[in-house]
Amino acid sequence: MAEIRLEKLTKEFKETLAVDHIDLVVEEGQFFSLLGPSGCGKTTTLRMIGGFEDPSSGAIYLGGDDVTDLPAYKRNVNTVFQSYALFPHLDVYNNVAYGLKRKKVDQADIKKRVEDMLVLVDLEGYGPRRINQMSGGQQQRVALARALVNRPAVLLLDEPLGALDLKLRNQMQLELKRIQREVGITFIYVTHDQEEAMRMSDRIAVMNAGRFEQVGAAQDVYKLPATAFVAGFLGASNLLDGEVEGADGSSAKVALAAGSTIALPAARLPNERGSVRIGVRPEKIFIEAAGSSGGGTENRGDNAIEAMVDISIYTGVSTSYECSTTDGSKVVVYVQNMGASADALAPGSKVRLSWHPEHTFAVEKNSSTEGGDNEMSDRGGTT
């Protein structure tokens, strides 16, 4: 049974529509991420599920029960808050035991469960410590333990790693994933970091301006973005204008403004005719000097365009090229530096860019703005 179901959930603040009629189903035991730029409504959504914010309209179901009007303290969910919100006047043990004491679990049981939980989050023996004696990473674990010890049906986490430095973040990502598998509880995880979301989640909802742009398995959302926003927000992507020429069975043809016609699975087209934007990830593109034989040994992909190298950046493992096509569109290409053909293509070289039809996706021409800018600014803010 679905653990969480949201129906047309909406939250309006005085002037902002923070969450705009969202529908969502999260299955039991999933690691589910809400991903989106700052201010898109992730926290508000989470706070409504937790019961800290009353929805303006819509309904919330937990395990099949309508909990829309249930106060937070009666819901079978627990939250790991963005700033941890640990009680500074209590020690670690009493922070973790807080919920169990309110639920009137008996003393011996509380002691056992709290201690087991401290072991699970790798804080064995830290019970008598005061909160202000703990590092950021340790506080994060206390917050996690304090929520998990109550064995909720759903755990809500609001950017729980946001305050940690990069190294600790990566470590805690693995840790969280391990803990989630061990306890088997549904996690709803809010983050604005697309790598974090992809690394950890079973499914992702990409959010923008109070709405879901796309909901799907982490890989699918990356491979087949449904909108320009999603394409731009999850990693870099190249988008090229084109006109649908028609479908031939399962394959469709699109004439690019850049001058060639490419193929892609017809089911990926957002509209059967008219304008579309064709997308392809930078690491899926092969680049070679124009007019070269192409080696002939391997299939470089049937879709191809002509372009010119503007800039090449060598980063050790890979080289990235920024190229422009004949119609002025920019295309970014990542090439693994495998050693043999280390001769970089100089700026100004004419090149041929090619990729497979299966690596091609398409989004609506007039769909929402790209997420690329947000992604950059968010990254800047967290590192």
Add this chain to the structure above:
Amino acid sequence: MARRSRRWSPVPYLLTLPGALWLTVFFIVPMFTMFSVSFQEGNFEEGFVFTGYWQNYTNVLTRYDTQLFRSLAYGLIVTLVTLCLSYPMAYWIARRGGKNKNLFLLLILLPFFTPFIIRTLAWKQLLGDNSIILGTLKGWNLLPESYQVLATSTAVLSGLIYNFLPFMALPLYVALERMDPSLLDAATDLYSNRRQAFLRVTLPLSLPGVFAGSLLTFIPAVGDFINADLLGGVNTVMIGNVIQREFVTNLDYPEGAALSFLLMGMIVIGVFLYARVLGTEELTG
């Protein structure tokens, strides 16, 4: 930076020098002087001599025990009432004040822009037998003609409560304002309803404010003499009035000094016990 701090420097010591000198000259020296005065014997005309006469203490204690304990009782009542009045007020400003927080704080502090005595005199006007309040009520026959507030303990306590309310409200406000509101979300998330969240989280975290406010209210209220002087009568005389009379009217310096130190000792013990009850951990954390 690190290298510099390792070398001894006279600058920090020099910086504390003016303050230290000031305190020595105007606080510590007079304290010792008064302390020795409290063991002197004699009278104003012929002069006082130090004889180690500790009976000054027992004399004033037996003579002025009523006023002494009245003052302590008044101080206690004033502290409790100001606490009950300012807690909701400080809470509301800290939580719901929004953009106007500073305006509300200013309103609390506004009375301080007029001198203490003027404020107390204003209360004398308000509480007078034929004042705008009592006079009007008597005019409507809602109160008997002989009814009076002035010269009763109600009047003195009202004045004290009014005058010391900000000393309680401000530290409470600071403690409540400092508290992260998401702690209340966390408490509700962990199965506390609003009442439990208040008792388990807000109240313990505001204790340092309660403590500071109580000291700032209790100590000056116990020693106050202006309110009793202007609003009180013979049955509301406080220890402050007695001390003042000993020094100014009776010119009995040893007894005045003994009384002062007696009061100080009682306050110090009281504060110490109070700190023990509230728990020192909360006060330092």
